[in-house]
Amino acid sequence: MQHVVTLTLNPAIDKSTSVPQLVPDQKLQCAPPKVEPGGGGINVARGLQRLGLHTRAVFVAGGPPGDVLQQLMAREGLATHPVPTAAWTRENLTVVDGSTNQQFRFGMPGTTVTAEEQVRVLTTLAVIAPPPDLLVVSGSLPQGMAPAFMGDIARWARQVGAKLIVDTSDEALRRAVDEGVYLLKPNLGELARLAGVPSLDSASAAAAAQVLIGQDKCEVVVVSLGPVGACLVTRDIVEHIAAPAVKKQSTVGAGDSMVAGLVFALCQGRPLREAVRLGVACGTAATMNPGTELFHAADADRLFQWLLHSMPAAAPITRGMVQ
Secondary structure (H helix, E strand, O other): OOOEEEEEOOOEEEEEEEEOOOOOOOOOOOOOOEEEEEOHHHHHHHHHHHHOOOOEEEEEEOHHHHHHHHHHHHHOOOEEEEEEOOOOOEEEEEEEEOOOOEEEEEOOOOOOOOHHHHHHHHHHHHHOOOOOOEEEEEOOOOOOOOOHHHHHHHHHHHHHOOEEEEEOOHHHHHHHHHHOOOEEOOEHHHHHHHHOOOOOOOOOHHHHHHHHHHOOOOOEEEEEOHHHEEEEEOOOOEEEEEOOOOOOOOOOOHHHHHHHHHHHHHHOOOOHHHHHHHHHHHHHHHOOOOOOOOOOHHHHHHHHHHHHHOOOOOOOOOOOOOO
16 A cells, blocks of 8 residues: 655644524524534545555644544544644634525634645655655635645656645645646646636546646646546546535535545555546545535545446547547
8 A cells, every 4th residue: 555645734723513504683592503624625535544445644844723632533543643833723604594595604714824844844845754656736825825836846846756746726726736646636727727718627637638738737637527527647547436425414624535545545556547536536525515515535436436346448539639
């Protein structure tokens, strides 16, 4: 099994609750809150743990909330490598209106990470032995961190021979891509910005991804299409994977769950077409649960088996897609 390290630069304590009805200017009685560790890479590590793969989670943490974050992760048995920050770790809140089942997500500003603390992040990665086979960087950048730092991480991964998997956005995503990565998991909007076009749809996304691959910016692109599923693109494969129909309760953590499924399957040595299907299964399974809860492994396995049984034979790639 391959050695996986996740990196979370903007972690959070995720709190979720519900109220009978969301009414302004009234004191609302909340259901007992659920408190979980959050942030892209942390959620990927938690998802991998549920699938049976132990990882090392590197993340920044500061103040009393940072201590709570570490306690929550220890409770789940995660191997952690916190990088102390002077600024406190943020806390996010998700509230469900019971009268409409609408979900309201309140994301707080991220922790400010200084230049010195950014150096500590790289130092923490460097002392992990052995170096990772796969480095998963997921989530947004915090305040005070220039997008160029993603380029520093990509260069470090290349130096130690780690395959870099990136799930972030905006200029940080571009900086990573400019250095070259193994796998990208953008959504349509993120891929469009990388391609320099106003928008993309599921039909045009594959061509945009192939341009990046043709420029040696990455080897694999898995375009997240939300409830529609995902599109897998390599030099030799273009395939759309439809998400199974399920009763959805929350989309929080679905993207991170998809990454966890992808990474787990890759570590098992499964072909990319199967790996993306496990990713779609985990992401879809996460939407079946309320609040910030991730997927249940049994749900993910059931959906994965359905996707495997309905998988068509590999078709040759349509040449000439890239204009």
